[in-house]
Structures are given as C-alpha cells and as structure tokens.
Amino acid sequence: xxxxxxxxxxxxxxxxxxxxxxxxxxxxxxxxxxxxxxxxxxxxxxxxxxxxxxxxxxxxxxxxxxxxxxxxxxxxxxxxxxxxxxxxxxxxxxxxxxxxxxxxxxxxxxxxxxxxxxxxxxxxxxxxxxxxxxx
Amino acid sequence: xxxxxxxxxxxxxxxxxxxxxxxxxxxxxxxxxxxxxxxxxxxxxxxxxxxxxxxxxxxxxxxxxxxxxxxxxxxxxxxxxxxxxxxxxxxxxxxxxxxxxxxxxxxxxxxxxxxxxxxxxxxxxxxxxxxxxxxxxxxxxxxxxxxxxxxxxxxxxxxxxxxxxxxxxxx
Numbered sequence: 001x002x003x004x005x006x007x008x009x010x011x012x013x014x015x016x017x018x019x020x021x022x023x024x025x026x027x028x029x030x031x032x033x034x035x036x037x038x039x040x041x042x043x044x045x046x047x048x049x050x051x052x053x054x055x056x057x058x059x060x061x062x063x064x065x066x067x068x069x070x071x072x073x074x075x076x077x078x079x080x081x082x083x084x085x086x087x088x089x090x091x092x093x094x095x096x097x098x099x100x101x102x103x104x105x106x107x108x109x110x111x112x113x114x115x116x117x118x119x120x121x122x123x124x125x126x127x128x129x130x131x132x133x134x135x
Numbered sequence: 136x137x138x139x140x141x142x143x144x145x146x147x148x149x150x151x152x153x154x155x156x157x158x159x160x161x162x163x164x165x166x167x168x169x170x171x172x173x174x175x176x177x178x179x180x181x182x183x184x185x186x187x188x189x190x191x192x193x194x195x196x197x198x199x200x201x202x203x204x205x206x207x208x209x210x211x212x213x214x215x216x217x218x219x220x221x222x223x224x225x226x227x228x229x230x231x232x233x234x235x236x237x238x239x240x241x242x243x244x245x246x247x248x249x250x251x252x253x254x255x256x257x258x259x260x261x262x263x264x265x266x267x268x269x270x271x272x273x274x275x276x277x278x279x280x281x282x283x284x285x286x287x288x289x290x291x292x293x294x295x296x297x298x299x300x301x302x303x304x305x306x
Binding site: 080081083108113 | 183184185215280281283
C-alpha cells in the first residue's frame with residue numbers, strides 16, 4: 001500500500017513538473033508566433049544545436065551554453081567563479097523551468113553573455129524542448 | 136592572613152587578564168569578528184554564481200559602484216530587477232566596511248586609499264599583505280580557482296568568519 005502511495009506521489013509530482021515546463025513552453029509559443037510569421041513549432045534537435053553552438057565572443061574567447069553547463073546537460077556545471085550549477089536536464093533536476101521569473105532572469109543574463117544579444121522566444125522554446133527531451 | 140591576600144591578588148589578576156583577552160586585546164576595543172548579517176535577497180542573488188561575500192569586506196563606495204554596474208559584473212551579466220538591486224544595495228551600504236566597528240572591516244577600510252574604489256577585495260592592501268605567503272599557483276589550483284573564492288580555504292567565509300582556526304588550504 002505504501003508503495004502505491006509512493007508511486008502515486010511520484011507520478012503526480014512528475015506530472016506537475018512536466019506541467020510547469022510545458023505551460024512555459026506554451027507562453028513562449030505565443031510569443032514566437034508574434035515574433036515570426038514563419039514559426040512552425042519548437043524542435044528539440046534545434047535546441048540541442050543551440051546549446052552546443054560555439055561562437056567567438058567579442059572578448060576573444062569561444063563560448064557556448066555548454067562552456068559552463070558542460071556538454072552533457074544531465075551533469076552539473078560550474079560557474080566561472082567555481083560554483084556548482086545544478087544539472088539542466090529536467091529528468092535529472094525537476095526544479096528546472098518551474099519558476100518563470102527565474103527562467104527569464106537567467107535567459108536575460110546568459111543570452112547576453114554568450115550571444116551578446118537577447119534570445120528570441122523561438123530559441124528559448126527550442127532550448128527548453130531539448131532539455132525536456134533528455135532522458 | 137598574608138597567604139589569603141596573595142591568593143586574592145592572584146585570582147583578581149587572572150580574571151582581569153582573561154577579561155581583557157576576551158574583549159579583543161589591549162590596543163583595540165572593537166570586536167575582532169564581523170557581525171552576523173542577514174537579508175534574503177542578498178543571500179539568494181549574491182550567491183547564485185559565486186560565494187556569498189560579507190558586506191563588511193568593502194566600503195560603501197565600492198558596493199555602490201558594484202551595484203551600479205551589474206550588467207558588466209567582472210565580465211558577466213548579473214543584471215537584477217530594479218527592486219531587488221535597490222534592496223541589496225541598501226543592505227550592503229548599511230553593513231559596509233566603513234559603517235562597521237570590527238577589527239577586520241576597520242583594517243580593510245584603512246588599507247584602501249581615500250580616492251580608490253576597489254571592486255575586488257583581493258586588490259586591497261589588507262588582502263595582499265595577509266596573503267603574501269600564498270603563491271599565485273596555489274590560488275590557481277583546481278580546488279580553489281582564484282583569490283576570489285575565499286570559501287575554498289576559509290571554511291566559514293560566508294558567515295564573515297576569517298579566523299585562523301577556520302583555514303584549511305585544499306590540495
């Protein structure tokens with residue numbers, strides 16, 4: 001019986017997690033449609049390429065999302081100040097993308113640090129779709 | 136009777152000495168340690184990427200400059216919403232090294248030239264003189280990273296406790 005409760009609790013918490021990331025995706029979907037008439041939907045494989053794409057920053061260094069988050073989003077990363085960054089993959093870290101203000105804060109900072117511009121809603125959605133797809 | 140008097144003098148002098156030692160020594164009446172401070176926004180926002188620095192480690196003018204340039208924070212974008220930034224800036228100013236009366240904050244503050252506004256604690260004369268026996272290569276160890284990562288060696292740094300007994304330099 002206990003096991004059944006545990007299973008139920010786990011099932012519903014997983015549901016809740018998927019719920020918050022996908023409700024955020026719906027918001028970005030609306031924005032992406034406003035930003036571009038050509039938008040057809042988010043794609044995890046585009047998000048994967050985005051995550052790993054290296055570019056030359058104007059400070060002369062090569063950067064990508066993976067620079068700090070590591071090439072494997074299931075693993076913890078490290079900030080430049082030597083602090084651990086919790087894993088990005090939602091299957092490993094269910095807290096990810098559950099707080100919209102936090103998500104927007106970090107997209108706001110990190111897009112400017114890596115791309116030297118703001119990210120589009122499409123890029124944000126692809127990024128989340130990729131991190132949702134990782135088992 | 137004479138023995139009693141001698142005993143009394145001995146006891147009085149021992150307790151007087153220990154009271155003096157406990158109060159922080161002969162020449163300086165202020166406290167040695169930085170006080171415990173707390174602000175929820177400071178704690179969450181200022182420890183997202185690096186260790187939590189006690190406000191008593193830099194003077195008010197340094198914190199003001201820091202908080203006015205968060206979009207270029209040591210080469211990174213650390214922007215905050217205005218309300219959070221203002222609240223943290225007020226908290227830092229209120230508890231800064233020049234608004235505190237403890238020995239460490241006083242000495243840090245005194246080691247900074249009046250016209251200087253350092254953003255790095257590691258560039259104050261207090262810091263460099265305290266760490267002159269630590270080789271540059273030690274700071275670069277993987278377990279440490281840089282001189283900015285106090286907590287790698289000072290176990291209680293995030294509480295503002297930099298006492299000798301709390302130091303362990305990792306390999």
